[in-house]
Amino acid sequence: MxxxxxxxxxxxxxxxxxxxxxxxxxxxxxxxxxxxxxxxxxxxxxxxxxxxxxxxxxxxxxxxxxxxxxxxxxxxxxxxxxxxxxxxxxxISSWKEEMKSKFSNMDHIADIFDEILKQRPGNTVAFNKNLSEIVDFIRYMHAQLPNLYKAWEQSRS
Amino acid sequence: MxxxxxxxxxxxxxxxxxxxxxxxxxxxxxxxxxxxxxxxxxxxxxxxxxxxxxxxxxxxxxxxxxxxxxxxxxxxxxxxxxxxxxxxxxxISSWKEEMKSKFSNMDHIADIFDEILKQRPGNTVAFNKNLSEIVDFIRYMHAQLPNLYKAWEQSRS
DNA sequence: TTTTTAGTTCTGCAATAACAGAACTAAAAA
DNA sequence: TTTTTAGTTCTGTTATTGCAGAACTAAAAA
Structure with a gap:
């Protein structure tokens, strides 16, 4: 001890x-x-x-x-x-990276969802629309993150 | 089969x-x-x-x-x-919730980090400052998410 | 040159996870 | 009333995880 x-x-x-x-x-x-x-x-x-x-x-x-x-x-x-x-x-700085990369993993999911969407039959209309909405949601969120990050940095100066 | x-x-x-x-x-x-x-x-x-x-x-x-x-x-x-x-x-709608709750988990981490911070000795100045910065970062991100979500909804109408 | 330090790597075990298969069950159908 | 359906639950097996303890190693110290 x-x-x-x-x-x-x-x-x-x-x-x-x-x-x-x-x-x-x-x-x-x-x-x-x-x-x-x-x-x-x-x-x-x-x-x-x-x-x-x-x-x-x-x-x-x-x-x-x-x-x-x-x-x-x-x-x-x-x-x-x-x-x-x-x-x-x-x-400690790795935690900030960690948070950011957590968001990036979402992008990976969006990509697979998109692949699924592209090979789906067209007759499941509501389903496909839902799926495409989620892909869009994830990608929008992901695209906005850098802005959010910048806004945070500015908020502290 | x-x-x-x-x-x-x-x-x-x-x-x-x-x-x-x-x-x-x-x-x-x-x-x-x-x-x-x-x-x-x-x-x-x-x-x-x-x-x-x-x-x-x-x-x-x-x-x-x-x-x-x-x-x-x-x-x-x-x-x-x-x-x-x-x-x-x-x-499928659960996926959108899933994404949102993923962000909420971050908040849980921030809370524990904050607890850690509060009982840390004051002499590890740089360390504490880093820790407090991350708490702030996570909370800022989390607080902004509803706005981001609204912005997304408006961008599609 | 031998010994100590600061680890690393190897071997084996105990606990748990993940599932198959069989026995079971409750409701509906015959 | 018996049989079938659509699952659920129980029992046991195999594979994997997570670690301890011991053997090992490379560099430095004595």
Whole structure:
């Protein structure tokens, strides 16, 4: 327990709650908790062993979780002179990208819907119209997002 | 095979592709394919056995998939006079709701982020500022969505 | 040169998921 | 009243997930 970070009950609970949310996004439990820990922890830059002992994970689980988060750009690490360890921290800016890419996935759905539409028989009129409306809706939303993003930036300056 | 719907290769491929997308949203494989079938099939209203035989599923898998989709509002069914079967069809309008609720989930994340922020130590200044920026970003986006939705409706009339 | 550090990779297990198939059921039809 | 229909529910199997623990590795330190 020598490396474990001391967390309050509230902090532990936040990690679990955010962890569950992350799991619902498709991440595995251990990965979700590592993500959450690095947002909640009072210290923002933690070593491998600090992550491992605070979350009580095995080395393999810790290693896999960290590497998965590094390759998906959700974590990054820094080093310190004269210190061999890496210090992992949440790449918070990735969350903004995350939100944006969430919207982009919609576009993928719209494309498939459009393909479906194009090969559908013409006699299911109401159905086809509904489908085309949704394609239009998604694409409109997606097209407007950059504007919305710009508007947000301007609203803060 | 007496009840199976005849599908072209293109239609089968679309079902698989859309099926995979649905799986990535967290649906199980069989459920995903039922969803997809009812968007791709030339006939839009299919019976239990038509779904079952077209997708080559067991009765239990078919029953569970259909019921799960009914309770989550993604399917609905109609009946016909003098016919005991139910005819299941995609509730396409649910897709628009789906897109909207996808955005609402973001709000949930923003709330947890905000909670995290409120209990963070004040000395991690840059980190906290980043976090607060993301909360603000998500909430702004979310707040603007109804306007965007209205704008879309007006753009089509 | 040997030992320690900071991880990584391999092996195996326990829990869960996803489904098939069979038994079952309630209502309608015969 | 019996049989059929249109599913539902139960039981068991297989595959996959998610992780622990141990063995391993490459670089640095001693």
């Amino acid at each position: 020598e490396h474990a970070i001391q967390l309050t009950d509230q902090q532990k609970e936040l990690i679990e709650r955010l962890g569950v949310l992350n799991e619902q996004e498709g991440l595995q439990p251990a990965v979700s908790r590592v993500m959450a820990l690095l947002l909640v922890s009072p210290q923002t830059e933690l070593t491998f062993d600090q992550v491992r002992e605070t979350l009580q994970l095995s080395k393999s689980a810790t290693s896999n979780a960290i590497n998965m988060l590094l390759t998906t750009g959700k974590l990054e690490y820094i080093t310190k002179p004269g210190d061999r360890k890496r210090y992992f921290r949440s790449k | 007496e009840h199976a719907i005849q599908l072209t290769d293109q239609q089968k491929e679309l079902i698989e592709r859309l099926g995979v997308l649905n799986e990535q949203e967290g649906l199980q494989p069989a459920v995903s394919r039922v969803m997809a079938l009812l968007l791709v099939s030339p006939q839009t209203e299919l019976t239990f056995d038509q779904v079952r035989e077209t997708l080559q599923l067991s009765k239990s898998a078919t029953s569970n998939a259909i019921n799960m989709l009914l309770t989550t509002g993604k399917l609905e069914y109609i009946t016909k006079p003098g016919d005991r079967k139910r005819y299941f069809r995609s509730k």
